[in-house]
Amino acid sequence: MAPMVQAADVALIQKAIEDTTVGIFVIKDNANDKPQDIGIVLKGEMMLQDLENIAFAAAMLFGCMYALDLNYPP
Numbered sequence: 001m002a003p004m005v006q007a008a009d010v011a012l013i014q015k016a017i018e019d020t021t022v023g024i025f026v027i028k029d030n031a032n033d034k035p036q037d038i039g040i041v042l043k044g045e046m047m048l049q050d051l052e053n054i055a056f057a058a059a060m061l062f063g064c065m066y067a068l069d070l071n072y073p074p
Helices: 007-018 054-067
Strands: 022-027 037-042 045-048
Touching (some): 007 022, 045 054
């Protein structure tokens, strides 16, 4: 996780990741700030993090889904 994330937020972030089947996450302090972390989640696990931007995260998400032969939506 990024160093600016508060300890209380880590549990909340981890719970949200565990509840996510497929997704891209972006962690920011404020809406107008640059992202601290961008990554992808598959089956409740953080697969990749510290990606450069959301477009790259989307490409990596589709690449992982293809490589792992995942079928979403079922």
